[in-house]
Amino acid sequence: MKKLMNDPEHYVNEMLEGIYLTHPDQLTFTGNDLRCLVTTKKTEGKVGIATGGGSGHLPLFLGYVGDGMLDGCCVGDVFQSPSADQMLEVTKRIDAGAGVLYIYGNYNGDIFNFDMAAEMADMEEGIRVEQVVAGEDVASPPAKDGEKNTRRGVAGIFFVYKCAGAAAALRKDLSEVKRIAEKAASNVRTMGVALTPCTVPRVGHPGFEIAEDEMELGMGIHGEPGIRRGKMESADQITEEMVTKILSDISYEPGDETAVLVNGLGATPLDEQYIVARKVHQILKEKNIRVHRCYVGEYVTSIEMAGLSISLLKLDEELKGYLDAPADTPFFKQKQIGE
């Protein structure tokens, strides 16, 4: 294992120290716990939005705390959920009188702890909390009729943060911010491909193996099994398979609009991400699906995994408005149109 780190036990906290030292104007922590991160700005009357989950996915989650997106987040150890107490701490700090929305990925540990924190916030603090669980990985099995969403949450949560954060910034109330978050979550689909494994620092060896000439389509961001493992193919073949899988899962009509996120998982260069983005644009153009915005870069990673994911957010006028709104966080800045 070759990592620029010190004692693996200090990996997460030293990373957080670096973040606070680098972004002192935007980010701080609460409850004397480095892992309870909040914005330095609190706006009375605004719905607070919190997220959280395991470390190892930077810029998720920390990087999206800031103007127009999130108000706070908790992180656990690498690939481990934070605790309910930590989430409660963040909830108390970011509540500005309008309640708090939790947005997080569809993982059992996170669900358990966020649920408990929501209950404690209500019972002990009188803070109204609503929750939206994002799960949009088309490589994981869809829910059966009447069941809860069974899909993994992956990079598409970026779009949920963006739309919900914009709604909260416009002082929409908690139920409306929740509705927007749910709408974004239900309109996004993601599919990934992994080329290499990644190593959790405390574990010290890769979570799985993959041959030098192989890839795994649909692998999750913690190494969860994908749809198929096979020989490496060309970028265009891989992209075609991924986009086809997404489009078979959510119906687009000619003339529909979409937002695209091509997301590097950690070790894959921007060059390759743009080669894939190019093919995504071409496929969508052939189908007469208009790309309203395209984001390319590392938005949700798996430590140093090589590979990438493609997310499509199906847009209507309402979601477009929220997607286009300005944002300013340590890792995501978008200007007002025409600014």
Added chain:
Amino acid sequence: MKKLMNDPEHYVNEMLEGIYLTHPDQLTFTGNDLRCLVTTKKTEGKVGIATGGGSGHLPLFLGYVGDGMLDGCCVGDVFQSPSADQMLEVTKRIDAGAGVLYIYGNYNGDIFNFDMAAEMADMEEGIRVEQVVAGEDVASPPAKDGEKNTRRGVAGIFFVYKCAGAAAALRKDLSEVKRIAEKAASNVRTMGVALTPCTVPRVGHPGFEIAEDEMELGMGIHGEPGIRRGKMESADQITEEMVTKILSDISYEPGDETAVLVNGLGATPLDEQYIVARKVHQILKEKNIRVHRCYVGEYVTSIEMAGLSISLLKLDEELKGYLDAPADTPFFKQKQIGE
């Protein structure tokens, strides 16, 4: 070689196609050559700034073309210089009546071609061109008295772009923009560490080998030999050695101010970059050197090399003003202070 690409011959042009499809409002090309990239906005009377060099370093060079930074750039194949004709094409397009400044790294191919382009621009087009060559890698030998700079240009060129771009945006004239670029270039120092090699797509195998438990301090961004190869050490030990080397090369007094860039080389996760940033902050604080701004992320890469570099820009009030100015490019956005 495991890359998300198609035919290696098309690697650069397909990457460029992806960039133009993703950033249509900000970037376009000129002369029917995808590799001659220019901003979509031309401002009459502003000094044009151009850069260029080999591909494989994204977001360098393309990513810094935009408001408050650069006006155009040319790229060659991976790690290959673009041609003088391409540079001339960009020069003609971005000249807005106030002349053009070339800022590029200290590599023979680039120097040869930029020199020739400058001469052609003057002789054939009557465009006044000035040049600033950035070379700040303290791991490469310094110039002897009276000689030209012999050091490699690496990530510190970001600061040169930022300061010169801000000066040009304020309508400073060509000689003044050149003076600011030279001042930034002479105040920046960089030192890097490589953990893995990278593979040029057309070549198909790594440019060098490095054992699983080894690192190379001071390696250049094309794999140029560093100062020493040794067993992996802790992040704090490595950071200490790198910062010490930088501070032995340029004098800082207690109370001086600096800007820091911790730059990932491609495959190194943000987590590790922040762990190193934390130690840089700590070392500078001990020496009573104030960090005015700190940037962490992938600013200048070596395809998928693992490792990072640390750059320090020594600041005075003038450089601080230019560094703090707003910028808006596909890869770098900074707001006006207080905006």
